[in-house]
Amino acid sequence: MSQATSPPIRRLADWDHERLERLAAEHGTPLYVVDLNRVQANYRRFAGAFPDAHVMYAAKAHTGRAVLSALLDAGADIECAARGELQRAIEAGADPDTLQYTAVNPPAADLDYATDLAADHPGLTITGGATDTFDRLEERGYDGRVAIRVNPGIGTGHHEKVATGKDAKFGIPYDQVPAVAADVAERFDLVGIHAHAGSGVLHDDLDDHCRAIAKVADMGRTVEDQVGDLEFVDFGGGFGVPYREDEEPLDMAVVGEKVRDAVGDLNAQIKLEPGRYVVADAELILTDVNTVKETPATTVVGVDASLATLIRPAMFDSYHPIRNVSAPDREAEPVSVGGPCCTSADVFCTDRPVARPERGDLLAIGNAGAYGYELANQFHSQPRPAEVAIAGDEERVVRRRETLDDVTRLEQD
Structure with missing residues (x-):
């Protein structure tokens, strides 16, 4: 990608959705993808x-x-x-x-x-x-x-x-x-x-x-x-x-x-x-929808990414764009997207219009390249995600997914 052909901002819609779905299927989620x-x-x-x-x-x-x-x-x-x-x-x-x-x-x-x-x-x-x-x-x-x-x-x-x-x-x-x-x-x-x-x-x-x-x-x-x-x-x-x-x-x-x-x-x-x-806009996070819960207050969409994956919304009240990669053309509905951590801070958005997520859908969280993986952590004993780098047609894992053994290997009796 040359400077002449590179737009000044890369939106989530500009990513190749088929490629993102394939990467998620091959490497699992949550997954960081950096271009x-x-x-x-x-x-x-x-x-x-x-x-x-x-x-x-x-x-x-x-x-x-x-x-x-x-x-x-x-x-x-x-x-x-x-x-x-x-x-x-x-x-x-x-x-x-x-x-x-x-x-x-x-x-x-x-x-x-x-x-x-x-x-x-x-x-x-x-x-x-x-x-x-x-x-x-x-x-x-x-x-x-x-x-x-x-x-x-x-x-x-x-x-x-x-x-x-x-x-x-x-x-x-x-x-x-x-x-x-x-x-x-x-x-x-x-x-x-x-x-x-x-x-x-x-x-x-x-x-x-x-x-x-x-x-x-x-x-x-x-x-x-x-x-x-x-x-x-x-x-x-x-x-x-x-x-x-x-x-x-x-x-x-x-x-x-x-x-x-x-x-x-x-x-x-x-x-x-x-x-x-x-x-910032050179990286995103892919995350699977595992729960959709209708409540009187909002529709809660549960995903496998969390504040351990991306802490900026909890830490800075940061806005990150979210897109339904699996079905971007579905009618948008206000939803609250959150992860599996036992804290109300583990929320990526509240009552934001997103193409209606269903269990099994793949969501992308954008602009995750700056202070995203840098602030990733192991809260709730969650292993940190894998990271895949792409460059044109090339793809390679540049950080493997942690295992629970990785999380606990420094501990001693």
Whole structure:
């Protein structure tokens, strides 16, 4: 799938339903299906809107090896937020000298791993969001490449839990950055500053997002004036995709212009870190209907996927599109779709029109590529699902389905 033939958003109706039914029959449900060609096309569309920027994929959105390898093949570098992501990026083929590690209250083992890695790969960049982090790096004898994470005081995105730009947990308070930069530059190779305002930014949040970008660019200029040239100013990611069927996708050409206007003149290179934009609509979940229950309040549709499969609706009150793959042309009826977990939070939608599901039907839950499998868990002792990757006509299992033995194998008497 080339950038030229890749639409800006992939809706559930755009997937090959016959293929999805066959994959579910072959591999069982619940099942994650990721389209690697779509992953690459999304990355290339984003990078094409910022031809002068250094675009890195934010691994935390989806760290599957198949996804990381596909992005590396497409020319992406990788930004990591944890020790495990560094290791997984390297195992997928990333050159450690190209990696950027954004440390957030990093555990000791994470800093040990990163500094040991940098000893052999001095191109690695470590981003710190607290003066404590820089002190801990120095205690480990590290004096290499660092960036300072700035808290711009402006948060954006689809939910308050992802509006990191105004959350005190993330980054050094804006007014303290010049003094911290002067100190850090004495102890390390200060190569950049970094910020991330939030996640899931669409049209209504774009102006606020650009205000945050402009504020961070101003800080970049201030630091350069006071401390010296920077290699880059990293504005993070945050650009979203429409989850609801009536939402329109971002026009990335327009977004590129808005971001460039917000940045203004800057000597340092612009860095951007898309995550959700790259993978969200490239993956879906297939789930079987096992129960249909008529009640005075609603029609309850029970499926074999649960909040252990996809926790975002329970965690963020997130909307994910749902489609009846088996019978998309049936008359739509309001239904509530939920899984087998013993909690009222295990619900994917409430009173939403869906082509009338019947027991045995196959449903698809869309836009599951970003923070879908990443947040999958074993609640109720449920084994995590398999994941199948497709790329054109090719298909392969990239994560096998867990068994109950997998769930319990770490336990000891």
